Amino acid sequence: MTISTHTAPAVGGPTGSSIADAPLAARTRGLRKVYRNTVAVDHVDLDVPEGAVLGMLGPNGSGKTTTIRMLLGLVSPTAGTASLLGQEMPGGAARALPRVGALVEGPGFHPFLSGRENLRRSAAAEPLLTAGQISGAVEDALQRVSLAEAADRKYRGYSLGMKQRLGLASALLVPRELVVLDEPTNGLDPAGTREVRKVIAELHGAGSTVLVSSHLLAEVEATCTHVAVLHQGTVVAQGELADLLEAGNPTLLVSTPDAEQSVESLRDNRIPAQLAPGGVRVDLSAVSQPEVLRTLVRAGIDVYEARRERTGLEELFARLTENGLNDTEAADEPEIADDVWLDRLDAGQAAKQEAR
């Protein structure tokens, strides 16, 4: 069984409808980029709703940076369209980019200048800053990433984390409608990572849209409202974080001393279940929670505790990427659950196909 993004079943769901309704800060359609003989990105249909914090999740080489570069107009797509704040890129760069802050492919600064001088140089190129605002904007940005004390040191002497902070600072020079951060926590220590999360939360609170890419799941799970998962140059899943977390098999963990008997009686009622430590794990994609409990109690089984198990984004991510999208564990898992799960993942794609 293989997930394909373009042959999506037309199943409506919470994922699809919410994306279709919200105005989009960034949008790509059929985006494709070929470098010589390598297809870096193909059929990328990405939606970044306004006001969302969208985490772009994917292993290294999955096309995250290439997609971001096309969104920012740094690279022209081979095919497809990318639009940013309502402007087609790369043509609308002059209209869209002043309102966009970006940290792409790591921080880029000159080693012989101090952090402050580097930032002043970036600020001089910012269209929305007047000459009088530059100093203040630079100091604010330095404060915001806790780099004020090291601002006069040469960039050459900065640690990896300080360089990353300076890159973040240059994205924050102007109040932005959209901030694009490519792997912002690279090289940061835990304190630095927390600060980046804080900055993202502040941006979100101020109404900015944030597009943040990462290969770290915990990062995305901690900071994002929306997720798009990229794999081998294609968006394989996207939607609200909560929906995608639920999209994995919703399961119920029932602790009971009569585990084997429970599994038997549940399966007799055509409810998928399997043994778990201390009890049974019941698949909830086809039945409701009370129904499961009713079945068990009617069969005379003692139930100590029933707990809804949330599927972590990690499991979702692992299934999408590490298994190469082929469900190798199909034998262990009830098929019906997989189908529902896939339908939900593809709901967003279906909505888009209708829009076309």
Next chain:
Amino acid sequence: MTATTAETPTPVASAARRAPLIRLLRAELRWVFRRPRTLVVLGLLALIPISVGISAAIADSSAGAAEGPPLFSMMAGNGLALSVGTLAITIMLLLPLVTAMSSADAIAGESAHGTLRGLLVAPVGRIRLLGVKAFGVACVALCAVLVIAVTGFLTGLVMSGPDGLFTISGTTLSIGAALGKLAVAVGWVAVQLWAVGAVALAISAYTEHPMLVVVGVLAGDILFAVLGGLSALSWLHPFLITESWSALPDVLRDPMPTEALTEGTLRAACYIIIGLSLAGARMLTKDG
């Protein structure tokens, strides 16, 4: 370009905004002239006319004025001849290399540091960015020429006072007239270097390796000089920019023959147009 409709709900948001050009140019100059490399090179260039003047004076006093090439013996203690003579020597290789170094840092160097995409997403328009970069390179080239001219002239004044300003033709010039001729030489050499810079910027736009730009200009300079030396290729010579460069000592004649200098300027203009066009074409399609 920025047609603003009267009743747009968010006029500020939808209009194309650009950072003022003057601010960009100033930021570029600050960046160029804070780079240690630029300052070191300019400092070394200042030493050349001084050392040439001293060595010419030593050669002059030990061997007598009649021997050696006339320009070289003139350079001993003649501020104008020393300046123009040093420019004539350095334009052959050294000044083009300085220009190439600056061009290399301008685009390829920024690309290698990852700072080019920072400017592109600011955004600075791609052609605008090329203009800013060309301005920076032109300023460095002009500074390099000025540093040689000024230190050469001052060295000459220190060594023999304001009376030794005679020309190849035998006339003696007032300081004002000598400075006028020096200004012509400076302007003419600067234009030649801008031609080199334009071609170097084109190479710079095509690569991420600053070293390639310097190597390319060095190789081109040597190749052109070799080609210029082959009389069998005389049909090719009008196209070689290096052919112009031997015309510089014409400035020291009185009256100044302008034919070769004008031809050199026109040739340089062609190189500037071609070089900047190639660089612009590449900038528009370049991956940032």
